[in-house]
Amino acid sequence: MLDGDPCSIIENEFVKPGKGQAFNRVKIRNLKTGRVLEKTFKSGETVEAADVVELQLQYLYNDGEFWHFMDPETFEQYQADANAMGEATKWLKEQDMCTVTLWNGSPILVEPPNFVVLEITETDPGLKGDTSGGGGKPATLETGAVVRVPLFIQIGEKIKVDTRSGEYVNRVKDD
Amino acid sequence: MPEWRPSAGPEALKARAAMLAAIRNFFAERGVLEVDTPLLAPAAGTDPAIEPLRTVFTGPGHAHGLPLYLQTSPEFFMKRLLAADSGPIYQVCKAFRDGELGPRHNPEFTILEWYRPGFDHHRLMDEVAELVMACLGRELPVERRPYRELFLERYGIDPLESDPSRLRQAAIEHGLPGAESIALDGVDGWLDLLLSHGIEAGLGQGRLTFVTDYPASQAVLARLNPDDPRTAARFELYLDGIELANGFQELVDATEQRARFAHDQALRAARGQPPVAMDEAFLAALQAGLPDCAGVALGLDRLLMRSLDAAQLDAVMAFPLGRC
Numbered sequence: 309m310l311d312g313d314p315c316s317i318i319e320n321e322f323v324k325p326g327k328g329q330a331f332n333r334v335k336i337r338n339l340k341t342g343r344v345l346e347k348t349f350k351s352g353e354t355v356e357a358a359d360v361v362e363l364q365l366q367y368l369y370n371d372g373e374f375w376h377f378m379d380p381e382t383f384e385q386y387q388a389d390a391n392a393m394g395e396a397t398k399w400l401k402e403q404d405m406c407t408v409t410l411w412n413g414s415p416i417l418v419e420p421p422n423f424v425v426l427e428i429t430e431t432d433p434g435l436k437g438d439t440s441g442g443g444g445k446p447a448t449l450e451t452g453a454v455v456r457v458p459l460f461i462q463i464g465e466k467i468k469v470d471t472r473s474g475e476y477v478n479r480v481k482d483d
Numbered sequence: 484m485p486e487w488r489p490s491a492g493p494e495a496l497k498a499r500a501a502m503l504a505a506i507r508n509f510f511a512e513r514g515v516l517e518v519d520t521p522l523l524a525p526a527a528g529t530d531p532a533i534e535p536l537r538t539v540f541t542g543p544g545h546a547h548g549l550p551l552y553l554q555t556s557p558e559f560f561m562k563r564l565l566a567a568d569s570g571p572i573y574q575v576c577k578a579f580r581d582g583e584l585g586p587r588h589n590p591e592f593t594i595l596e597w598y599r600p601g602f603d604h605h606r607l608m609d610e611v612a613e614l615v616m617a618c619l620g621r622e623l624p625v626e627r628r629p630y631r632e633l634f635l636e637r638y639g640i641d642p643l644e645s646d647p648s649r650l651r652q653a654a655i656e657h658g659l660p661g662a663e664s665i666a667l668d669g670v671d672g673w674l675d676l677l678l679s680h681g682i683e684a685g686l687g688q689g690r691l692t693f694v695t696d697y698p699a700s701q702a703v704l705a706r707l708n709p710d711d712p713r714t715a716a717r718f719e720l721y722l723d724g725i726e727l728a729n730g731f732q733e734l735v736d737a738t739e740q741r742a743r744f745a746h747d748q749a750l751r752a753a754r755g756q757p758p759v760a761m762d763e764a765f766l767a768a769l770q771a772g773l774p775d776c777a778g779v780a781l782g783l784d785r786l787l788m789r790s791l792d793a794a795q796l797d798a799v800m801a802f803p804l805g806r807c
Contacts, residue, residue: 329672347660
């Protein structure tokens with residue numbers, strides 16, 4: 309816990325001049341904002357531990373205000389607000405599995421899978437036969453997210469997207 | 484299954500053996516005697532910045548247990564040898580320190596310590612540079628930078644004429660992360676923060692940099708400089724931002740030494756640190772007469788890191804704590 313927010317330690321470096329005060333130079337991610345900051349502590353200083361767990365949860369539905377998730381093992385349900393959802397709303401489709409961070413039992417951070425497969429709902433027809441992919445065009449996905457896709461991609465096709473960069477990866481054929 | 488393999492490869496093991504051979508050869512040529520002193524003893528250094536590990540011996544004469552310390556350096560025993568007219572001596576041994584663990588720290592490490600009766604610390608610095616270059620097998624430029632000069636250059640602050648609030652201000656102005664919220668006691672805590680976070684990484688880039696003339700409050704076991712008693716005849720050696728060695732023109736005054744131990748113990752008590760017994764046998768040796776000498780301790784694992792261009796100790800230690 310740091311300034312009232314739960315944080316995770318990314319890096320913790322022990323720094324000590326041979327005959328002097330020892331320090332820990334720590335890189336911390338604020339789990340509420342995702343922001344990374346650096347801090348220096350005297351070695352041996354203590355901070356309050358945060359009650360934080362990470363779970364793999366299945367996305368169920370959105371009721372207009374909250375996004376609902378379920379633990380597929382215990383069937384326990386959780387609801388996340390827009391703050392916790394952040395960018396994840398752009399990529400989630402019902403039944404997708406996500407990494408959800410709980411603080412004191414409530415979701416504070418929802419991370420979508422690194423790759424999602426989504427259907428194109430809107431895009432310009434483009435030129436038939438152009439498979440070069442040069443230039444590209446915007447396409448709207450079933451979740452409402454807009455990504456740049458190659459010109460040959462058509463409405464109704466499914467594509468794989470990297471949610472970390474928001475970039476098109478490839479076309480996915482239905483089996 | 485536990486990881487049983489060593490973390491250092493065969494190249495590092497060979498380099499370590501070659502370095503030890505080079506060191507023994509270096510001192511044999513100079514007529515410096517190799518000695519061997521206890522790692523386990525009923526007293527230890529009182530320095531509040533260095534915490535010894537403790538254990539207990541139970542056996543003949545000590546049915547209820549004799550508390551012992553693993554030595555944080557062989558200094559006191561080596562000075563007892565010097566007081567008994569050993570002449571110049573060196574030792575390669577393990578040293579132990581509680582609380583120290585990281586890419587450049589392991590609770591147990593290999594130290595090379597040597598003492599030169601009749602040398603002052605300037606002459607000893609010359610010899611340290613020669614030894615390090617003999618171990619590395621290459622020549623390097625050597626420079627000496629007074630502690631005060633480094634602070635003036637980097638922060639525009641005179642470390643010998645400053646106070647905690649001004650040092651704290653400098654740390655905040657220079658964007659040292661967390662400087663506004665950290666609670667440090669006294670000038671030395673802030674000087675340590677400013678040195679370790681804003682100066683050390685730039686020291687000894689492609690050269691051997693000796694930082695000299697530390698503030699008197701950080702003299703540890705060094706004499707004060709007679710021409711400027713605000714500073715001590717203490718030096719540290721850096722190579723590529725890594726601290727390799729610490730040396731002194733040794734304090735030989737038993738009364739002053741006892742006063743420094745008492746000061747350390749008072750600091751320990753004030754900070755809630757466990758007390759450490761004063762080494763009375765060492766004080767008695769000083770009383771009997773330690774010859775004028777200079778001495779230095781050098782971290783061999785770190786020197787090996789530089790020699791192999793390794794970033795972490797586990798590349799040069801067969802079994803660092805994480806592999807034990």
